[in-house]
Amino acid sequence: AQTVTQSQPEMSVQEAETVTLSCTYDTSENNYYLFWYKQPPSRQMILVIRQEAYKQQNATENRFSVNFQKAAKSFSLKISDSQLGDTAMYFCAFMKRIQGAQKLVFGQGTRLTINP
Amino acid sequence: NAGVTQTPKFRVLKTGQSMTLLCAQDMNHEYMYWYRQDPGMGLRLIHYSVGEGTTAKGEVPDGYNVSRLKKQNFLLGLESAAPSQTSVYFCASSFLRGLNNEQFFGPGTRLTVL
Numbered sequence: 366a367q368t369v370t371q372s373q374p375e376m377s378v379q380e381a382e383t384v385t386l387s388c389t390y391d392t393s394e395n396n397y398y399l400f401w402y403k404q405p406p407s408r409q410m411i412l413v414i415r416q417e418a419y420k421q422q423n424a425t426e427n428r429f430s431v432n433f434q435k436a437a438k439s440f441s442l443k444i445s446d447s448q449l450g451d452t453a454m455y456f457c458a459f460m461k462r463i464q465g466a467q468k469l470v471f472g473q474g475t476r477l478t479i480n481p
Numbered sequence: 482n483a484g485v486t487q488t489p490k491f492r493v494l495k496t497g498q499s500m501t502l503l504c505a506q507d508m509n510h511e512y513m514y515w516y517r518q519d520p521g522m523g524l525r526l527i528h529y530s531v532g533e534g535t536t537a538k539g540e541v542p543d544g545y546n547v548s549r550l551k552k553q554n555f556l557l558g559l560e561s562a563a564p565s566q567t568s569v570y571f572c573a574s575s576f577l578r579g580l581n582n583e584q585f586f587g588p589g590t591r592l593t594v595l
Contacts, residue, residue: 369523374521407588408569408588408589408591409586409588409589410524410571410573410586412583415583456523456524458523463529463537463539464537465531465535465537466512466529466531466537467582468514468526468529468539468540469516469524469526469584470523471522471523471524471525472523473521473522473523474521474522474523
């Protein structure tokens with residue numbers, strides 16, 4: 366069974382600091398995609414970054430980058446120069462094939478607070 | 482484009498009542514999904530649809546029914562609501578079948594069953 370584990374229920378850092386959110390997953394598939402979604406207090410789910418498993422280069426999107434370790438099944442998110450607007454729940458997710466489609470399997474989430 | 486919209490945003494039901502949640506997307510997406518989000522957990526898939534007129538069960542389908550009569554709409558029904566169905570419900574849609582395709586989410590519906 367594919368599972369996604371986020372071991373940090375809550376994190377808190379000062380504005381402008383760098384923070385890393387952890388995620389591990391379990392799968393027997395060889396090619397897959399991993400995602401980080403942000404959920405601010407508005408509840409809207411916003412895609413932050415995605416990573417294709419067979420690409421060795423880590424994905425980056427402005428201040429957001431990932432450290433993808435395929436052998437270790439680890440997919441951490443690094444936020445550089447954190448901003449107050451980064452305060453949100455962050456979900457790691459694995460895209461899994463299901464009959465005729467695909468679904469996202471989510472971790473439990475990490476509540477990140479950026480303090481002024 | 483409005484993207485993915487959900488109606489209503491909030492609802493309170495009594496045990497045994499029924500209701501329908503409406504999801505609409507204007508991106509011409511083939512695939513649509515209903516997830517639920519409970520405290521301390523990520524989103525879990527309830528039902529999904531790969532096209533107009535088709536639906537399939539997800540991870541937690543019991544107590545829910547769905548319909549996709551029009552490509553742009555995906556309805557989630559609760560025939561007899563139970564307190565265990567208190568949750569935040571998210572609809573999502575995506576364009577093509579593929580592991581890299583982003584699922585676009587609606588703003589969610591907070592449902593409380595008393």
